[in-house]
Amino acid sequence: MGQTTAEKIIANAAGQESVQVGDIVTCAVDLAMIHDSGGPRRVKPAMEKLGVGVWDPDKIVLISDHFVPCTDAESANILKLTREWAAEQNIANFYDQQGICHVVTPERGHLRPGMFAVGGDSHSPTGGAFGSYMFGIGATDMLGVLVTGETWIKVPDIIRIIWSGRFGAGVAAKDMALKMSATLGMDGGGYQAVQYSGETIENLEMMERMTLCNMAAELGAQAGLIEPDETTAAYVTAAGGDPGNWQAFRSDADAEYKVTHEFDAGDLAPQVAAPHSPANAADVGDVEPAEIDQFYIGACTGAKLNDLKMAASILKGNSVATGKRLTVAPASSRILTQATKDGVIEILLEAGASLLPPGCGACAGYGVGVLAEDEVCLASTARNFQGRMGASTSKIYLASPYTVAASAVAGHITDPREVIN
Amino acid sequence: MSGRVWKFGDDVNTDVLAPGIYIKLPIDELASHCLEAVEPNFASSVAEGDIVVGGKNFGMGSSREQAAQVLKELGVAAVIAPSFGGIFYRNAFNLGLPAIVSDDIGKIDDKHELKIDLKTGGIQNMTTGTELTGEAIPDNLLALVEAGGLVPYLEIKLNKK
Numbered sequence: 001m002g003q004t005t006a007e008k009i010i011a012n013a014a015g016q017e018s019v020q021v022g023d024i025v026t027c028a029v030d031l032a033m034i035h036d037s038g039g040p041r042r043v044k045p046a047m048e049k050l051g052v053g054v055w056d057p058d059k060i061v062l063i064s065d066h067f068v069p070c071t072d073a074e075s076a077n078i079l080k081l082t083r084e085w086a087a088e089q090n091i092a093n094f095y096d097q098q099g100i101c102h103v104v105t106p107e108r109g110h111l112r113p114g115m116f117a118v119g120g121d122s123h124s125p126t127g128g129a130f131g132s133y134m135f136g137i138g139a140t141d142m143l144g145v146l147v148t149g150e151t152w153i154k155v156p157d158i159i160r161i162i163w164s165g166r167f168g169a170g171v172a173a174k175d176m177a178l179k180m181s182a183t184l185g186m187d188g189g190g191y192q193a194v195q196y197s198g199e200t201i202e203n204l205e206m207m208e209r210m211t212l213c214n215m216a217a218e219l220g221a222q223a224g225l226i227e228p229d230e231t232t233a234a235y236v237t238a239a240g241g242d243p244g245n246w247q248a249f250r251s252d253a254d255a256e257y258k259v260t261h262e263f264d265a266g267d268l269a270p271q272v273a274a275p276h277s278p279a280n281a282a283d284v285g286d287v288e289p290a291e292i293d294q295f296y297i298g299a300c301t302g303a304k305l306n307d308l309k310m311a312a313s314i315l316k317g318n319s320v321a322t323g324k325r326l327t328v329a330p331a332s333s334r335i336l337t338q339a340t341k342d343g344v345i346e347i348l349l350e351a352g353a354s355l356l357p358p359g360c361g362a363c364a365g366y367g368v369g370v371l372a373e374d375e376v377c378l379a380s381t382a383r384n385f386q387g388r389m390g391a392s393t394s395k396i397y398l399a400s401p402y403t404v405a406a407s408a409v410a411g412h413i414t415d416p417r418e419v420i421n
Numbered sequence: 422m423s424g425r426v427w428k429f430g431d432d433v434n435t436d437v438l439a440p441g442i443y444i445k446l447p448i449d450e451l452a453s454h455c456l457e458a459v460e461p462n463f464a465s466s467v468a469e470g471d472i473v474v475g476g477k478n479f480g481m482g483s484s485r486e487q488a489a490q491v492l493k494e495l496g497v498a499a500v501i502a503p504s505f506g507g508i509f510y511r512n513a514f515n516l517g518l519p520a521i522v523s524d525d526i527g528k529i530d531d532k533h534e535l536k537i538d539l540k541t542g543g544i545q546n547m548t549t550g551t552e553l554t555g556e557a558i559p560d561n562l563l564a565l566v567e568a569g570g571l572v573p574y575l576e577i578k579l580n581k582k
């Protein structure tokens with residue numbers, strides 16, 4: 001029987017010819033990514049207790065993104081500790097305030113097809129866009145990886161999701177992700193591995209693929225993978241990485257899937273998820289009207305270069321509705337640089353947006369730009385759990401950058417296709 | 422182990438367990454906000470040895486380990502649910518907090534007394550006198566619970582080398 005991309009990577013990392021679904025195997029970790037929130041400040045005390053250092057500094061990528069820029073003495077201390085730990089442990093791949101971990105790591109060429117990787121963050125499935133098996137783990141799990149270089153995994157079932165057709169103007173990968181959450185539920189992935197396939201996926205550029213894999217977390221999947229192809233290899237090479245023998249990590253034609261779900265991109269409408277779950281997504285036209293205070297373009301999910309371009313395509317020559325605010329936090333410094341060169345930032349600012357520095361910003365309620373009591377936000381982020389972006393009574397709606405931008409202009413939730421056409 | 426039940430619904434997420442806005446605070450202060458969005462009395466009233474029973478996908482959401490750590494901090498002895506957010510599930514065992522998968526939670530109500538056999542996954546509802554079934558905990562995870570979590574487990578393993 002053939003194997004899927006996920007099974008091939010796990011078998012390779014476990015040093016076996018093949019693996020069976022349900023096996024508990026120990027895998028060598030090719031890359032461990034950690035950030036300022038779940039990283040050094042959480043693992044340092046236990047590492048000191050154990051009296052050991054990291055297993056291999058070159059296989060660790062450390063990023064400060066959650067508490068940046070610091071807003072008070074506590075967050076400043078967290079960042080200070082992060083920097084000191086990087087020096088202590090000789091972490092050369094330390095990106096301090098350069099953007100969000102899930103975006104910076106591949107941007108700097110650290111991910112490649114066939115890697116078995118862990119991240120100290122739940123949106124680590126983003127790495128699946130690069131043909132890596134990458135999943136999120138908590139701080140103590142990460143501690144185990146940092147000191148031993150290995151971790152256990154229960155070989156997951158593989159859920160295949162096939163998308164066919166091409167979506168229309170004003171529709172994006174974010175809408176696909178929300179549609180899947182609504183259809184399959186927040187536990188549709190059952191902590192198994194999702195493989196996205198089909199012509200829609202093959203035609204997606206890398207940043208859109210990242211959005212899809214990122215939100216495998218909102219399906220409750222452990223990992224979300226796209227089989228590596230020429231598009232993947234070209235991105236990895238351009239980022240200074242080595243795509244290696246990526247062909248070897250494509251799923252075999254006779255591989256088996258636990259279940260296959262099929263979706264059609266051709267009739268996909270822009271999606272909006274009402275509070276407090278991404279699974280509350282519905283076609284934009286079917287969402288009850290709501291007063292929105294803050295429009296937010298941010299996060300690893302919704303502030304990559306293409307996301308900013310989507311917003312700019314709508315905001316060009318328009319302005320944010322009176323009495324409303326549009327806040328933009330680009331996902332990385334490199335993206336901010338490119339978006340500045342491309343004139344994208346100028347369009348956003350001229351429309352009345354306020355710009356936050358690259359980082360997680362308001363997405364997890366840790367950084368800058370959070371919500372006050374009872375405020376309502378429409379965001380291009382991944383998650384709208386109760387109180388996530390600030391005060392516990394605040395509410396979040398989720399949508400694509402197109403929809404957020406079109407709605408910011410109108411002052412309420414709006415179908416971006418009305419603006420485009 | 423045995424204890425009194427706090428029962429919650431489906432999809433209890435990590436942001437509700439350990440709210441982001443308090444995440445910088447020391448664990449005891451963060452714990453005082455645990456679940457406040459759904460049950461304001463929980464953190465102040467939960468007692469050592471109590472058992473949290475949740476609906477499907479308990480602990481879904483972020484990787485923040487504090488979501489499991491606050492329960493441990495408040496003295497919760499175990500969590501039972503029909504399914505767990507995968508990262509929460511791993512985190513719980515890494516901290517020595519057993520997470521038991523059971524489809525029988527319909528037979529448990531708030532404030533019931535339960536007795537749990539971690540090895541077999543068997544659950545006795547002492548209040549109603551019924552036997553419920555849960556899944557046995559895999560050996561590698563039981564070893565973590567027995568050691569008291571991954572750190573003490575590694576301490577033993579690394580010292581043996």
Ligand code: SF4
Nearest residue numbers: 123299300360363364
């Ligand atoms: S931007 Fe939001 S979802 Fe992405 S890593 Fe940061 S907090 Fe998590």
